[in-house]
Amino acid sequence: MAKLPTPYTTFAKKYQMVWKAYDELGAAAHGVGPLSPEIRELVKIGMAVGARLEGAVHAHTRRALEAGVRPEEIRHAALLGVTTLGFPVTMMGLTWIEDILSKRERAARRRR
Numbered sequence: 001m002a003k004l005p006t007p008y009t010t011f012a013k014k015y016q017m018v019w020k021a022y023d024e025l026g027a028a029a030h031g032v033g034p035l036s037p038e039i040r041e042l043v044k045i046g047m048a049v050g051a052r053l054e055g056a057v058h059a060h061t062r063r064a065l066e067a068g069v070r071p072e073e074i075r076h077a078a079l080l081g082v083t084t085l086g087f088p089v090t091m092m093g094l095t096w097i098e099d100i101l102s103k104r105e106r107a108a109r110r111r112r
Contacts, residue, residue, distance in 0.1 A: 005055070037067040042077040049078050049093030050085050057096040071101050 004012075012019040030040060041064035048056035064074050078093040085093075 038064065038069045038073075041067050041069060042073065045074060045077050045093075045097070046081060049081055049089065049096075052089065052092065054096050057093055058100055061097050061100040065100070065104065074101070 030037075035043070041060050044060040045057060045064060048060055061074055065071075074097055075094060078090060078097055081093065082090040
């Protein structure tokens with residue numbers, strides 16, 4: 001899993017009890033139902049796009065890739081919002097997704 005951004009690690013150190021409770025709540029929510037990790041990350045991407053949360057879109061795009069979700073599946077999850085969220089919000093989400101996908105593609109090219 002990717003390293004958490006500095007604000008998160010700072011928060012976790014400063015407010016350890018709150019972070020622990022938050023982390024446990026997230027683990028419980030993920031573990032209680034039948035959805036696979038891949039589907040859960042696609043759902044989280046959709047919610048993050050809808051809520052206009054750039055950092056969450058970035059984070060869940062990374063997590064989806066780590067879970068084995070293909071880039072075209074991630075893009076499709078965001079594209080489905082066009083009739084619910086509207087074209088501008090969908091484009092915003094796709095732009096944030098591409099931030100991560102293009103960074104990953106550049107890193108892969110450098111490794112070759």
